[in-house]
Each structure stands twice: as structure tokens, then as C-alpha cells.
Amino acid sequence: MPEGNESALFFCVVEDDSLIAELAQSLLKAAGHRVHLCASSRDALKEIPELKPDVVITDIMMPEMDGLALCEALQSDAALMDTKFVVVSAKAYDFDRERARKVGAVGFILKPINPATFVNQIMACISEHFTVRYWGVRGTLPVPGQKSLRYGGNTSCISMEFPKQLNFIFDGGSGIKELSNHLLARRGGKWSAKVFISHPHWDHINAIPFFVPMYIPGNEFEVIGARHGGKSMRELISAQMDDVYFPITLKEMGARVYFREVSTETLTFGDVEVKSMMLSHPGLCLGYRVNFNGKSFCYITDNEIYPEDSPHHNPAYEKELANFMRGADVALMDSCYFDDEYRRKVNWGHSSVNEVARIAHSAEVKELQLFHHDPDQTDDDIDRKLGIAQDVLRNLGSKTVCTAPAEGESQQF
Ligand SMILES: [Zn+2]
Numbered sequence: 001m002p003e004g005n006e007s008a009l010f011f012c013v014v015e016d017d018s019l020i021a022e023l024a025q026s027l028l029k030a031a032g033h034r035v036h037l038c039a040s041s042r043d044a045l046k047e048i049p050e051l052k053p054d055v056v057i058t059d060i061m062m063p064e065m066d067g068l069a070l071c072e073a074l075q076s077d078a079a080l081m082d083t084k085f086v087v088v089s090a091k092a093y094d095f096d097r098e099r100a101r102k103v104g105a106v107g108f109i110l111k112p113i114n115p116a117t118f119v120n121q122i123m124a125c126i127s128e129h130f131t132v133r134y135w136g137v138r139g140t141l142p143v144p145g146q147k148s149l150r151y152g153g154n155t156s157c158i159s160m161e162f163p164k165q166l167n168f169i170f171d172g173g174s175g176i177k178e179l180s181n182h183l184l185a186r187r188g189g190k191w192s193a194k195v196f197i198s199h200p201h202w203d204h205i206n207a208i209p210f211f212v213p214m215y216i217p218g219n220e221f222e223v224i225g226a227r228h229g230g231k232s233m234r235e236l237i238s239a240q241m242d243d244v245y246f247p248i249t250l251k252e253m254g255a256r257v258y259f260r261e262v263s264t265e266t267l268t269f270g271d272v273e274v275k276s277m278m279l280s281h282p283g284l285c286l287g288y289r290v291n292f293n294g295k296s297f298c299y300i301t302d303n304e305i306y307p308e309d310s311p312h313h314n315p316a317y318e319k320e321l322a323n324f325m326r327g328a329d330v331a332l333m334d335s336c337y338f339d340d341e342y343r344r345k346v347n348w349g350h351s352s353v354n355e356v357a358r359i360a361h362s363a364e365v366k367e368l369q370l371f372h373h374d375p376d377q378t379d380d381d382i383d384r385k386l387g388i389a390q391d392v393l394r395n396l397g398s399k400t401v402c403t404a405p406a407e408g409e410s411q412q413f
């Protein structure tokens with residue numbers, strides 16, 4: 001690979017054994033990449049945030065700070081948002097592999113380094129994964145203050161990063177401002193994304209005008225969603241910026257921003273497939289399922305699942321939704337209410353956590369993630385909903401696990 005090749009990457013190798021470090025360096029350099037060596041985790045902590053490499057390769061067992069603690073510390077730096085971490089270690093225990101995954105490493109390669117396969121192993125690790133980041137997990141209204149310190153107070157927004165600079169954003173609630181801040185803090189260069197809108201209720205679009213990358217020339221965004229009440233996607237987004245509502249119009253955005261209208265269909269972006277389906281919510285609301293490299297993630301927000309004793313209970317819809325989510329690694333689902341709250345808010349378009357757990361189990365999803373929490377709920381209330389969902393799943397003898405992601409968290413697939 002010649003110098004200056006676009007696919008050449010910048011690696012930092014953190015390794016206290018100089019022979020191994022030099023072997024990794026010579027193999028990566030021979031493949032056309034740039035390499036910087038850090039002889040200790042202390043050096044790495046100081047140098048890596050300044051160097052902003054594409055990939056960090058780290059050993060685990062090092063004095064002062066082990067490689068996994070180092071990954072965790074560096075991952076929290078917004079400037080390293082695009083940096084991928086690969087662990088190379090002699091430790092063959094599942095416990096260490098799992099710990100590496102939890103601290104955000106995209107790969108785990110066992111020592112000794114095999115010169116014939118090392119570079120290919122590294123490239124496979126960094127090209128076969130995608131990362132999901134949570135920027136806002138609340139529903140309806142942002143909730144600032146003491147009651148939302150742990151889960152965060154922003155409304156719906158998550159992002160996904162795939163290989164080859166493919167990025168997705170789901171919804172533009174107030175969480176998209178956090179994503180905007182992170183993108184501005186990262187390395188320079190152009191940034192593009194497909195922006196999937198579930199539906200045009202305020203909490204899903206109203207912070208799009210505050211997403212600074214849309215004002216930067218050279219960036220490119222395709223906004224994807226359903227027409228609504230005769231209005232095009234462009235009109236749905238621009239109407240909130242019209243006239244007296246906002247001082248800047250869509251036309252003033254410096255990036256190339258264009259729109260695509262979809263309903264129930266399958267879209268492909270390279271190796272990534274996105275399916276959509278209409279959800280149970282006032283107006284048109286789309287749920288999305290993303291499939292990539294054998295992994296799948298469903299984004300199902302603003303969705304009402306009627307209890308089995310409700311006159312509105314709709315077995316055909318439940319079957320369709322369960323088939324849509326079937327076997328997914330994650331289903332992120334609207335879990336707005338406790339059962340008693342739901343009974344006061346039937347037909348508002350949101351679900352009780354008990355019903356969400358029931359349908360996630362019937363769809364055999366591996367992990368249910370609770371999302372779109374009612375603005376009157378505190379962090380402790382979300383903990384209680386999590387406990388309820390876990391009880392429902394346990395009583396069903398389910399293999400589905402349940403979690404509640406917090407703003408600022410990320411997950412590798
Ligand atoms: Zn909503």
C-alpha cells in the first residue's frame with residue numbers, strides 16, 4: 001500500500017514488551033500504515049488524546065494501569081470518538097474477552113502475534129462492527145435537573161457508526177445537540193449521515209435546527225422518513241423553522257441536506273440493510289430494523305401495545321411487530337409507562353413496560369432496551385420499570401435480558 005493511500009490508517013500500539021511492539025509496528029508499516037509506539041499505559045494516556053489515532057492496539061497486562069482500564073479512560077474522551085480499540089493479549093480467559101467488549105474494544109487477538117495473519121486480523125476487527133451511541137433516551141419533553149442525572153434528560157436520539165464512514169442518526173430530539181457537541185470536538189474533516197426520523201412529533205425533530213454539522217459546508221445529510229398528512233419530509237422539518245418559530249431557515253444550512261420519503265420497505269446502504277414498519281401511534285410513525293454482518297438492532301419508539309384485556313388489543317399487529325423484531329440482538333422500545341399510568345393514558349400512543357417485556361419475549365429478542373421514558377419519571381422510576389420488565393421476563397422463563405441505556409453510553413455490535 002503506497003504512502004498517502006486513503007485506506008492507510010494511523011495506529012498507536014501500547015505495549016511494554018519492546019520486541020512485540022516492534023514486530024507489530026513493522027507488520028503494520030509494511031502494510032502501508034503509520035504507527036506510533038507507547039511503551040506504557042501512562043505514556044498512552046498522555047499521548048493518545050493528542051495524537052487522535054484511527055486505531056489503538058493495546059496489551060492488557062501492563063504496570064500502573066492495565067490495558068482495559070486504559071481503553072475505558074480513553075473512550076470517555078470525546079476527541080477519540082472515532083478511534084477504535086483492539087486488545088492483543090496472552091490472556092485466553094472468557095472473562096477478559098467479555099471485559100474487553102464491555103470497555104468498548106472491537107476486537108481481541110490472542111498472542112503470540114502471527115506475522116502471517118496479524119494485519120488481516122486487525123483489519124477484520126475494525127471493519128466488521130458497528131457502534132450504537134445513546135444521546136437522548138427520554139420521551140416527550142427534555143427533563144433537566146436532579147431527577148435525570150443518571151439516565152440523562154434529553155429526548156430521543158441515537159447514532160450508529162459503521163465501517164467505511166457510514167453513519168446513521170435516529171431522530172432529532174434534544175439529544176442530537178449532544179451528538180453535535182461530540183462531533184465538533186472530534187478530529188476535523190467532513191461528516192455525513194443518514195438521518196432516520198420515526199415521526200414528526202416535537203420530541204423527535206425539534207433539535208435538528210441545533211445540529212451544527214448541518215451548517216458546515218462539505219457535510220452531507222439524507223433525512224429519511226414518512227410523508228405525513230400530505231406534507232413532504234422537507235416540509236415537516238422546515239415548518240418548525242418557519243417565520244416566527246425560528247430565526248434561521250433550512251436554506252441557510254451550509255451542508256448538503258436532502259430528503260427521502262419511505263414507508264414500509266427495505267433500504268440498503270452498502271452492506272447495511274434497514275427495514276421499516278408502521279408502528280401503533282397517532283399519525284404515521286416508523287420503526288426501523290438495522291441488519292449488518294449478522295447483527296441486528298431495532299429502533300421502536302412511540303408505539304402502543306394494547307394489553308390482552310383491552311378492547312383495542314390487536315393480535316395481528318403484535319404478530320407483525322414480533323416478526324419484524326424476531327431474534328434481534330437489541331430491540332430499543334418505547335416503554336413510557338407503569339401499568340397504572342398507562343391505564344390513564346390509553347390511546348396516547350405509548351406502552352406500559354409490562355406489555356413491552358411480553359412482546360420482546362415473544363419476538364425472542366436477545367436484549368430489550370427501555371426507551372422514551374415519561375417526563376414525569378425520575379431516574380429511580382426508570383430503575384423500577386427495569387425491575388418490573390426483568391420480573392415479567394423471569395416469570396415467562398424468557399432468555400431475553402432487559403437493560404435501560406443511559407445518555408452518553410455506547411455499545412459495540
Ligand atoms: Zn415521542
Ligand SMILES: [Zn+2]
Nearest residue numbers: 199201281302
Ligand atoms: Zn410521538
